[in-house]
Amino acid sequence: MSALKVDIRRKTYDPIGSRQQMPVIENLSFEAAEAEFVCILGPSGCGKSTLLNLIAGLDTSYEGAIGFAPGVKDHLAYVFQTPRLLPWRTVAQNLALVLPDAAARKAHAAEILAEVGLADFADAFPGQLSLGMQRRAALARAYVTLPKLMLMDEPFVSLDEETAERLRDLLVALWRARPTTILFVTHDSREAIRLGDRLILLSASPCHVLREIVVDLSREQRRDPASIEGFRNANLPAMGGLL
């Protein structure tokens, strides 16, 4: 059963100083199953972030329909491209903020913080952490709400490859321990193959779905760069120029 059903006929925006409406998304539809890890792969500026904002309900002006399985819409988490932690609240307070129940806040937040390796930094302010640690905290904030759908907008950009790779491992571990539907937006095809059960390839703007590819590598195989490269060459040859 699908957790999310996206069918956007048209999304436009008016650039400043122009009277003409620019189409960003046109006839884009796909579904995501419960607990599925879906990577949305598309060129920079094709409207991927706009798509996530529509699904998150941050932007409601579009033609089409976005359907959720019962309970999914109320249990949605979003890991933004920048960590967006409140700089005037400690890491623990940032996590507690998104939990509705006061009693659950402390214990649950501490547990997740330990899992992402930030147990010793619970009382630090985000400004005192490295970008990699801030991204861990943002991931912890998303997971602490036990979301049914998690939207991730290139959450590991501007990190060195080693740190990014560790965070990918962490994300997969969290996702396997607490299955949830993930929509992971990226422009890096290797990262997409590394993480996704399924890839959805988007065209340049105005974006629509070009192809869907099921990644049939095991989680262990994906830790080997050679097998990711092999899959990429076999399945995404035509995408070379685009991505």
Add this chain to the structure above:
Amino acid sequence: MCSGRALSTKGIDSAAGQMRSRALWTAVSFAALVLLWTLAAALIQSRYLPTPLDVWAAAVQAWRDGELIFNTGVTLARVAASFLLAMTIGSAIGIFLGRNRAADRFLDGWLIMALNMPALVTIVLCYIWFGLNEAAAIGAVAINKIPNVAVTLREGARALNTEYQQMADVYRIGRWRTWRHVILPQLDPYFAAAARSGLALVWKIVLVVELLGRSNGVGFQLHLYFQLFDVAGILAYAFTFIVIVQAIELLALQPWERYANRWRP
């Protein structure tokens, strides 16, 4: 504060040393002022320029009579009441205007008019319309300060970060918690600016209000001394108030600002 920031590389010893030398300079500078004043008073030899010692004696006398404490207390209560009133109403108006473009466009002209209304006009009109009473006095002071607070907080509300707002919306943290954890902390510097300039403005206007229509308080007392041409008395009250306002700045406003800024790296 600024010395502390500039000194991070030199270590604690030199930071403490610099603070001591700064305190020393302040003391020297004030001593020089008192000395100059004493010399001028000795030179001019007029009852309209009392020596620092005369002023000190006048202050001690007023303290012993109890009138210094009473009048200063009454004035401070009026300052507190009108300050709180102006901060509350001014912030509410400012934040509303900063977040509502249509209302801002409509009310901007009113705000500019209010900003440029002479304090004296507001005071006189309040007394005429509402009578020579406490509510009119405090209201008049508050009305004078509200436009400044509103303009400052409007800037703050305009600069609110939409990314944090989106985060709050996605995670459904609710209205109250959005205000408390997301919006108000962003407005802190604007509250501090409004409070600081507000305190200085409010206490001066309170004196005018007291002079024009109250029978107690520092302003009323200054009026009495003015009729007697008692310059020592006038200066005794003035210095008392300067010391009190400086103490509020040092003991309340600055610690609060330090606390509000503790997260800044």
